[in-house]
Amino acid sequence: MSGRRRKLANEFAAPTTLLQQSLARLWAEVLGVQPIGIHDDFFELGGHSLLAVELLELLSREMGLRVSARTLYLQPTIAELENAVSELYVAGPGKSRGEP
Amino acid sequence: MTSGRRGSRWFLREPVTGAQARVFCLPYSGCGASMYRQWPVEYEGVNFCPVQLPGRENRLREPAFATYQDLADVLAGQLVPYLDRPYGLFGHCSSALAAYETSVRLVERGRRPPSRLFVSSAVAPQDGPFGSFLEMDDAALAAELRSLFIGMGGIPSAGFIEMAVGVMRQDVEANRHYHPAALTVLPCPITMISWSDDRNIEPERMNGWSACGPTKPVMLPGDHYRFIEAPAALLYELVSGFNPVADEPNQSDKVSSRPN
Numbered sequence: 001m002s003g004r005r006r007k008l009a010n011e012f013a014a015p016t017t018l019l020q021q022s023l024a025r026l027w028a029e030v031l032g033v034q035p036i037g038i039h040d041d042f043f044e045l046g047g048h049s050l051l052a053v054e055l056l057e058l059l060s061r062e063m064g065l066r067v068s069a070r071t072l073y074l075q076p077t078i079a080e081l082e083n084a085v086s087e088l089y090v091a092g093p094g095k096s097r098g099e100p
Numbered sequence: 101m102t103s104g105r106r107g108s109r110w111f112l113r114e115p116v117t118g119a120q121a122r123v124f125c126l127p128y129s130g131c132g133a134s135m136y137r138q139w140p141v142e143y144e145g146v147n148f149c150p151v152q153l154p155g156r157e158n159r160l161r162e163p164a165f166a167t168y169q170d171l172a173d174v175l176a177g178q179l180v181p182y183l184d185r186p187y188g189l190f191g192h193c194s195s196a197l198a199a200y201e202t203s204v205r206l207v208e209r210g211r212r213p214p215s216r217l218f219v220s221s222a223v224a225p226q227d228g229p230f231g232s233f234l235e236m237d238d239a240a241l242a243a244e245l246r247s248l249f250i251g252m253g254g255i256p257s258a259g260f261i262e263m264a265v266g267v268m269r270q271d272v273e274a275n276r277h278y279h280p281a282a283l284t285v286l287p288c289p290i291t292m293i294s295w296s297d298d299r300n301i302e303p304e305r306m307n308g309w310s311a312c313g314p315t316k317p318v319m320l321p322g323d324h325y326r327f328i329e330a331p332a333a334l335l336y337e338l339v340s341g342f343n344p345v346a347d348e349p350n351q352s353d354k355v356s357s358r359p360n
Contacts, residue, residue, distance in 0.1 A: 007113075009107050009114060041112075042158065043112055043152075043157045044158070046134075047134065048132075048135070049254065049260070049264070050249075052260075053254050053260060054254075056260075068257075068263075069260040070259065070263045073157060073158070073263065074160055076158040
């Protein structure tokens, strides 16, 4: 995938869990930035409201994850979002997490 | 909370060190720093630094400021490390008032004063509050935000609009409650930027800024939202704001070999 190189001052921390890796892949797709570290801030990477809506749509379509804009804005890094999303998994009764 | 983080939460990207001057850009009502994403990082040696405010985007978890004065109290301190070279502040519509208050605070505290304040599409502090958002209830704000968002090419969810209205409401209330007790005259010139097709603020509505400092009026082509695209004419005005010759539009005899 082509894209801008990550230009952030915080240290790069690679995704490790499967969920982090999936999230990072979608972030890279939406933001056009590579690589994405788990502590990188969505907005500092160039994210904005239009891209946020695009990302939420992608999370729903590709991962079956229904995440609200507020959840993303309150947890704007992959590490934080993973926590929030994991809780959604537990809370979501019988919600499929598989690929469509 | 965010591990590995460095740099100021007040900027999405740290101001660059090589620039000759900086312009700190305050976000428009209901928006965060990302609204300046179409602006260049640097143009003609001037570094444009969008300011991220609490209560929006990646700072949504922090409470927004209730008043421009409260914001200025804190922001003036946050800017201090970046005042090592000439700088200006830019605000559009209500954020012009926040930019003015911040300029006042920096001057009061004896910091390096701004070289220039740039106010775009905004009435002067003593002439407000003014604007169509003030009369809107949340449903009307939601409709406005939805059409703006669709105009930008997005399809907002209900949850997104609800969150955006919350941010917008705080900004509108800050505007409604802004009645500065006394006007401070700034030592720096103020560039008053109006827009030819702006139906929100006609150029003459901005004249009150002359009570806040020496002013230079400029009208640029475009509507109320044109500034978002960083048109070349706007960048030129901002950059030339750091050039002393630009301060004296009525003393063109000092400028040699001017055409016409």
